Amino acid sequence: MLLLRYLLMALALCLMPASQIQAQTLQDILQTHADEVANPSRRSVGVFLDDLLANGNSQAVPFLEAWRNREIVQRDVDGLFFRQSEDLLFDLETGSEVGSADEISAIRPNGGVRRVIGEALVQFQLLDPDITKRIEAVDAIARAMEATQLEPLAASIDAEPDPALKTRKQRLNVMLIALYGAETDLRVAAIGSLSEDISIETRAVLNTILQTSLQFAQEVPEGANVAGILEPGQDLTVDEAYTYLVEAELADALVTAAQIKDSLIANISDGQVSGTPVGELNNEPTRISAYQALASEGLVPALVDTDSIADVVDTFVFFLQYEESDAAVTNAATEALNTIESQVAVSQAIDLGLDGLSLASIYFLAAIGLAITFGVMGVINMAHGEFIMLGAYTGYVVQIFVPNYTLSILIALPLAFAVTFGAGVTMERLVIRHLYHRPLETLLATFGISIALQQLAKNIFGTQARPLTSPAWLDGALVINDVISISYIRIAIFVLALIFLALIVFILKRTRLGLEVRAVTQNSGMAASMGINPDRINMLTFGLGSGIAGIAGVAIGLYAKVTSEMGSDYIVQSFMTVVVGGVGNVWGTLAGAGMIGGLQKVIEWMNPSNTLAAQTYMILFIILFIQFRPKGIVAPKGRAAAE
Structure with a gap:
């Protein structure tokens, strides 16, 4: 058996004196098998490869790679072998240049011989001291599994020092047994152990077993x-x-x-x-x-x-x-694949839920400021998206001066709040307070302000998208399995949404400002008679909502493009979130964001090729929902309910 042959070779290497092992150079081995190397065939090349493996020469792998790539030549004058690159010859042991490529005979192994060389390379690399080479060998096996790889791979598992690579070798070994095992019982057992693995590789192995004609x-x-x-x-x-x-x-x-x-x-x-x-x-x-x-x-x-x-x-x-003749094997593969497909369906549902939750957290951050403004003041602020844009550009400017991305984000969050809070208060003092109880004029005025802010951003930053780079620790994704994964930046946005949910609830429920905001929301006349200044509360509320939009802009900028039009991408969803959830209610906004985010992901999953159609269907569904529940999921109270 091939495995027994490898074990005997390894034992011989261990028992052989070091001086004897190194006695033969690579050129000596090649001269011993000059005919097999110069005129290789699938039948004769095996003897040479066995001797090369037994010798343990450190240059064996580079030689095999060059031989497979048809870079090995034989010099006519003395029959020695060299590697040719362009018009120069290089020594196989030292890699040094030895002269020009004159009077040489090219060696061109055919496709069958090159496949045998490739198999030998994998066998060499599975035991290579360099872990990079061993990983490459395992990758090569995973890309094209063949029966000849089973015994060399199994022989290399016990000697593998790296735990992660050893685990991967064991997993590949099970797959090879499932495909090419000599006994039915071993194959069935291997297939059964694969039923808990939903990876693409495992499904490919089972589908290979179940191929039909x-x-x-x-x-x-x-x-x-x-x-x-x-x-x-x-x-x-x-x-x-x-x-x-x-x-x-x-x-x-x-x-x-x-x-x-x-x-x-x-x-x-x-x-x-x-x-x-x-x-x-x-x-x-x-x-x-x-x-x-x-x-x-x-x-x-x-x-x-x-x-x-x-x-x-x-x-x-x-x-x-x-194509597999053994019915026991195909029955086991069918059962395992059915089990895996059930697990994949569950994993897809979980992954879809995570995507919906991630999108809902983005919509919540974008809409919570609008919910506070709209709920307390009844102002339809079409410039809310531009406050999100201002927050994103604030983060971009901070990163220009603070190259440390982690520190720049920590600075950008409160600074974006301050910038957009000030912009919101200015807008409320100069425009909004003169238009209370005039919704059409307010809508038109804020829409004009949004256009002006977009043009101002274009004049300052240009029309190209600007980078708002996330810290290195937010790169990549949390991978649960081959189906479930979520990027770290989405997790960070979700955590930020939770933090702001807790912060807003604390402000509204546990602070004097929150008490006054709730009082004005429920009955502004009664609140004024109790010494509360509704005009001041409106100003602070509008500034608070605008400031939260700025923080949302920093978070969204880490995930999406930062342009002057980025606010337009979220203003419609923000209004839908507020209206569906219930005007002026934090929990309603949370419920609305969850509903819209989840619904959009479900529709996109059902129609992945047309995201525009998915958004259209979502809007139609929300219109239908409003017909049956016009006050939203969580009905407002006080002045918002009356209006």
């Missing part, structure tokens, strides 16, 4: 491993079934109209075809009749009609046959 016969062969019977007319059309029979030369080929015409022309004699005058062959029935007369005389192939096709097809059984 379409077969047909008058009776199903005894002992055939049949995957299923195909019914002509249901599982495949009668014409398709007949075509298979024609290709297998089990039925007469169909005769086309062009072939009928050519046959009639070829058999014209004395102005007629088999007794039918040529002048009468101007319609299809007459041409078919004349052709059938020729067929009865044996001059042309018989014409096959629809009834004949059906009769011929009915005499055969069409079935899918497993």
